[in-house]
Amino acid sequence: MSRVVEITRAGVTLGGRPIVRDVDVTVDSGEVVALLGANGSGKSTLVKAMVGLYPLSTGRIRLFGEELSRFQEWHRLGYVPQRSAIATGVPSTVAEIVGAGRLSRRKPFVPMRREDRIAIREALEAVDLADRSHHQVSTLSGGQQQRVLMARTLAGRPELLVLDEPNAGVDLESQQAIANTLGTLTAAGATIVVVLHELGPFADLIQRTLMLREGRLVYDGPPIDPAHPDHAGHHHHHRPTTPPLLRPGVRAPFDGGQS
Amino acid sequence: MDILLTPFMIRALIAAAVTGLSAPAVGTFLVQRRLSLMGDGIGHVCVTGVALGLLTGTSPTFMAVVVAIIGALLIELIRSTGRATGDVALALLFYGGIAGGLLLVSLAGNGVLALQGYLFGSIVTISTSAMVASVGLAAVVLVATFTLLPQLFSVANDEDYARTTGLSARFYNVLISVLAAVTVSVAMRTVGLLLVSALMIIPVATAQQFSRGFKVTMLGAMAAGTLASLTGVTLSAFADVPPGATIVLVALAGFALTFPLGLVVQRRRRAQMPFPVQDGFETHEHDTVDEPHRHEHGPGCGHPAVEHGDHIDYIHGGHRHAAHGGHYDEH
Incomplete structure (x- = not known):
């Protein structure tokens, strides 16, 4: 069992304000981990630090055993940002956006090879957008755009996927499509860290949840769904909820993970 | 027609063509990064470079390239450290550049008139060596732009994501800025420093009304830019009007003429956008x-x-x- 993510006493300070504080998390190969928390709890900030977009103010992060500052094997990492601005500015096609996902494996000045084209096509097929490759991204629906972001990351064939709220503003059909894609990847051995507001269609995939509150890790253990009473409009079934084991500062022991 | 075959017109047409090709290519990235006015900022900084050249008796074009690159790096530095937003960074350099240039020119004992050819372009008096330099610089810009297109596109389109694929966003941002600086120096002789930015941006605005993709936008903008440049120079030869201003006005006319058609195309595309599917949609009574x-x-x-x-x-x-x-x- 290899350690894929190792976060040790990590803190992130943005503009002088501590957002993430003293977080310890490890994720092993093949695990599917949901990172939950209210708005402003620091979950997005934590995953951005995890993929190297924010510097740490304290502690350290290792990916695949390598310090983030020295990390070079970017093709092993796949980040899916929340609500990217891909559809703004100069028009771009779905294929162009997804092609950017291959750059972790391509060298500068070397033209696109056959394997790149195959990876792009397969990534689009995986999110069910193969017929859209030459469409302008801004003419797609929000859910389809989120699937484009997903395909872009898949095109790089990463071992670790880090997704930031893939469900935000996305229709149920697309949510389900994304969850199905992740299911396939998990079966193939991928490691997944996904920031979620609620488990929703991901509930069956998640093996472990982390919960942040005010920048601190307050829960790490078997899946819980923060059953929000304000989702009466939903008609899917929340699974019978495990009582939320929210004991601040107490963490379930790492048992090496089962995967 | 004979006038088009005179040596100075042939030189002018060649210089116009390479400017029309390279300016929109770089401009496409500037529009994507919302730095449409960057070309203008660099153009103003170039005034200082030209003045330095006049003052020291060296080549104004060479000094313009050097100072433009320094200015572009400064803009990128100010922008990326977040000390000032992009447009404030540009404004600071605009005024510093043009004021510095005017001061240096007066120190050199030349009147401000010495700057005129650079501010407004002087394409019909371009020498063979200056034309060759323009072609060479434009070739550098185009080769860099096209060979690194995937990387430059990724960084311009979604900088954060690009960084997680191992690309150095700083390197590619600086590269675009340097390419923009070189392009401004190339276009200085054609349309002049004050109108340089127009040739980087207007063709892109024209092309993106019709295109679906980034590369197609870029190629379309290059075609529109070249067409405007060649038409402008030709018109100015017959009508005895300043070529720089004519090129920009032709480019603007191109945008204005295609605008109604662009509206129709955009409207049609918007009409085809999928309706959003609401959560719980399938529970509707039908x-x-x-x-x-x-x-x-x-x-x-x-x-x-x-x-x-x-x-x-x-x-x-x-x-x-x-x-x-x-x-x-x-x-």
Whole structure:
């Protein structure tokens, strides 16, 4: 069992304000981990630090055993940002956006090879957008755009996927499509860290949840769904909820993970 | 027609063509990064470079390239450290550059008139060596732009994501800035420093009305830019008007003439955007359309077809009709 993510006493300070504080998390190969928390709890900030977009103010992060500052094997990492601005500015096609996902494996000045084209096509097929490759991204629906972001990351064939709220503003059909894609990847051995507001269609995939509150890790253990009473409009079934084991500062022991 | 075949016109046309090709290529990235005015900022900084050249008796063009690159790096530095937003960074350099240039020119004992050829372009007096330099610099810009297109596109389109694929966003941002600086120096002789930015931006605005993709936008902008440059120089030869201003006005006319058509194309594309699928949509009681349909909706039936989740809605008399079994539902 290899350690894929190792976060040790990590803190992130943005503009002088501590957002993430003293977080310890490890994720092993093949695990599917949901990172939950209210708005402003620091979950997005934590995953951005995890993929190297924010510097740490304290502690350290290792990916695949390598310090983030020295990390070079970017093709092993796949980040899916929340609500990217891909559809703004100069028009771009779905294929162009997804092609950017291959750059972790391509060298500068070397033209696109056959394997790149195959990876792009397969990534689009995986999110069910193969017929859209030459469409302008801004003419797609929000859910389809989120699937484009997903395909872009898949095109790089990463071992670790880090997704930031893939469900935000996305229709149920697309949510389900994304969850199905992740299911396939998990079966193939991928490691997944996904920031979620609620488990929703991901509930069956998640093996472990982390919960942040005010920048601190307050829960790490078997899946819980923060059953929000304000989702009466939903008609899917929340699974019978495990009582939320929210004991601040107490963490379930790492048992090496089962995967 | 003979006038077009005179040596100075041939040189002018060649210089115009390479400017028209390279300026929009770099401009496409500037528009994507919302730095449309960057070319203007660099142009103003170039005034200091030209003045330095005049003051020291060296080549104004060479000094313009050097100072433009320094200015571009400064803009990028100010922007990326977040000390000032992009447009404030540009404004600081605008005024510093042009004021510094005017001061240096007066120190050199030349009147401000010495700057005129650089501010407004002087393409018909371009020397063979200056033309060769323009062609060379434009070639550098185009080769760099096209060989690194995937990387430059990724960083301009989604900088954060690009960084997680191992690309150095700083390197590619600086590269675009340097390419913009070189382009400004190339275009200085053609349209002049004050109008340089127009040739970087207007063709992109024209092309993106019709294109779906980034590369196509770029190629379209290059075609539009080249066409405007060549037309402008030719017109100025016959009508005795300043070439720089004519080139920019032709480019603007191109945009203005295609604008109505662009509106139609944009409108049509927007009309085809899928309707959003609401959560819980499938729980709706479905409303059957009352009126009997005399024809079947389908591809090419004449009613606008819009995607809606897993099916197609047809816009029919202001209603959204979706086939359901043997009848149509109101969606």
